[in-house]
Amino acid sequence: MPGSLQAFDLTPAMLDRFRSKLQKRAIHNVDIAQADVLDSQGLPAEWGNYDLIVAASMFEYLPTERLSEGFRALRLRLKPDGKFVLFITRRNWLTRPLIGRWWQANLYSKQELEEALQKAGFTSVTFSQFPMPYRFLSLWGYIIEAKN
Template identity: 55%
Template sequence: MESNSKAVELYTLRSRSYLRFINAVAYPQGISAYFQQSPHLEEDMRVLDAGCGTGIATLAVRKAMLARGIQPGNINGFDITPKMLATFRSNLRKQAIGGIEVVQADVLELGTLPDSWRSYDLIISAAMMEYISPERLVEALSGLRSLLGDTGTLVLFITRRNWLTRLLIGKWWHANCYRHSELEAYLHRAGFPRITFGSFPFPYKHLSVWGYIVEASQVSTCSLADERALPV
C-alpha cells in the first residue's frame, strides 16, 4: 500500500469480507492457542494491540489469559480505520467486556496516543504492518519499541512471502509480504536486540503457511542469562 489512507479505504469497504476470511481459516483461534502456550503472559500485565481492527487479536489474548487463570490488566488498542473500531466497540458492549480501551490512531503518528499509553509489557500487532510501506517499516517498529517497558516484548503476526500469499494476500488484500531474513533485518534496525520466531500450535499449524509469528524483545539473550546468574 502506498499510503495508510488506502488501507483505511480497503478495510472500510471489505470489513465483512475480512471477518469472514479470518474466521474461515480459524485465525482468531490460532492466535489464542499460541498465547495459551506463550511465556509472555503474566498477571496484571499492560498490553497494547497495535492495529487492533475489530479486536480479533485483543480478544484472543484476553481469552488465552483467562484460560490460563491469569487476570487481564490494562489492555489498550488503536487502529486507523473508524469502521473497524466501531465494530470492536460494539462487540465489547454486546459481550459486556470491560478493561479494554481503544482509540483511532496511526502507527506512524504515535504521538497522538494518550500520554499514559507507555511502558507496555506486551505489544501485539496482527496483520497490520503489511500495510506500512517497506521504506517506513523501521520507523513504525521503532515507534512501537518506544512504547515498551524495559523488559517488554513485541509479538508480530505478519504475512510471509510465498506463491500463495502473493496471490491471496498480495493481490486481493494489497498487502506487503516478507521473508524471514527481511523481518530480522528490519527489527534489528529498529533496535530490538533479541528476535525469535514462534509458530502456531496444533491444530492451527496451517496458519504458518500464511505468516510468521515474530517475538522481538527489549532484552537480549545475554541480558537474560546475566539476570538468571544474579545471586538470590
C-alpha cells in the same frame, strides 16, 4: 485479568468491529483510539511502559520503507524487559495473489522482518510456529517475539 488494555487502529471501521466484538463478549475497560503507528502524537501519551504489545495484520499496510519506523514506535512504548509479539503475513505462493495483490498488502520474508526489527532496536527476535491444531496458519504468516 490484566490491569489495563489499550487498542488502536487506523480505520474507524476496524475499531467499530472491535468494539462490537468486545461488547458481545462483555469485555469492558479496553481503551480504544484511532491512531497511526507512524504518528507518535496520535496515541495518548500515557499509553506506554508496557509489558507486552501485540500487533496483528497491521504492518502489512505500512509503506515498506517505513516498516522499521513503525516497529520502533511500538518498541519505545515497551518497558525495558517488555515483549513485542507480531503476527504478520509471510511472502509465499499463496499470499502473493490473495493478500499481496487482492488486499494490496506488503509481504515479507523472514530475513526482511528480522532486519527491520533489528533496525528498530530489538536485540532478540524469535520466530515461532502456530500451535497444533492451528499449524496450517503457518502457511499464512509468522509469529514473531521481539525483545529490547
